[in-house]
Amino acid sequence: MRKWGKSIGSVLLAASLMIGGMGLSGVVKGPEKAYADEVQKNIVNVVGKGELSIKPDIAYLSIGVSTTADTAQEAQKGTAAKITKLNALFKTTWGIADKDIQSTQFYVQPNYTYSEKDGQKVKGYNAQHTLQVSYRDLTKVGQLLDAASAAGANNIGNVRFAIEDPSAFEAQAIEKAMQNADVKASAIAKASKRGLGQVVTVVQSDDGNHPVVYAEAASVQKMSMDNNAGSSVEPGQVKVTTQLSVTYELK
Numbered sequence: 080m081r082k083w084g085k086s087i088g089s090v091l092l093a094a095s096l097m098i099g100g101m102g103l104s105g106v107v108k109g110p111e112k113a114y115a116d117e118v119q120k121n122i123v124n125v126v127g128k129g130e131l132s133i134k135p136d137i138a139y140l141s142i143g144v145s146t147t148a149d150t151a152q153e154a155q156k157g158t159a160a161k162i163t164k165l166n167a168l169f170k171t172t173w174g175i176a177d178k179d180i181q182s183t184q185f186y187v188q189p190n191y192t193y194s195e196k197d198g199q200k201v202k203g204y205n206a207q208h209t210l211q212v213s214y215r216d217l218t219k220v221g222q223l224l225d226a227a228s229a230a231g232a233n234n235i236g237n238v239r240f241a242i243e244d245p246s247a248f249e250a251q252a253i254e255k256a257m258q259n260a261d262v263k264a265s266a267i268a269k270a271s272k273r274g275l276g277q278v279v280t281v282v283q284s285d286d287g288n289h290p291v292v293y294a295e296a297a298s299v300q301k302m303s304m305d306n307n308a309g310s311s312v313e314p315g316q317v318k319v320t321t322q323l324s325v326t327y328e329l330k
Contacts (some may be wrong), residue, residue, distance in 0.1 A: 129258025141236030276328030
């Protein structure tokens with residue numbers, strides 16, 4: 080009888096644990112799932128975009144020298160002499176700091192010719208040295224380019240205008256993006272005969288989660304070159320943009 084009683088007790092204990100576990104599952108997991116389903120059915124997600132047009136405050140100038148000579152050494156010497164002259168011009172005459180002058184490209188390479196008789200042969204060498212110059216007086220960019228050309232620069236690339244510290248405008252761009260999201264979400268709620276509730280989540284979803292700065296293609300560089308005029312470069316405007324993915328509750 081003792082053994083039988085012990086077995087019955089074990090069975091009852093196991094049954095009790097099973098029933099308790101089922102009860103616990105019903106209390107905790109059931110409402111969580113039901114709440115999650117309810118939230119998923121009562122939300123709307125929109126993407127809000129914010130954009131500011133800002134006057135640029137810095138120009139990045141690509142100014143280079145290319146020299147051709149019979150030997151690599153001669154080509155390199157010719158380029159080095161002109162770059163030294165340009166550096167002196169930028170620093171002394173134009174007051175540009177060392178930190179705003181950076182070498183971005185340098186190479187010396189052979190030039191080849193080809194004929195059926197001789198095949199491929201080296202005919203001289205070309206040396207190229209390019210500087211990126213950061214300049215903040217945008218009213219004088221054209222004059223600076225003319226001065227660089229007169230000092231020996233013969234490879235002047237595009238002028239890129241930008242905002243040196245775009246983070247100063249980040250809050251404004253975010254506010255505009257949020258306003259845009261509110262308008263879109265309100266329109267969707269109204270169309271679906273619902274009311275718009277509170278914001279559930281906000282994710283800034285542009286590259287790197289920072290405003291993107293770029294120059295408008297039409298106004299990056301406008302140069303007027305003739306016998307009576309120098310270079311005229313118009314900075315135009317640049318844009319600071321951001322976008323937010325915003326989730327709202329629907330009432």
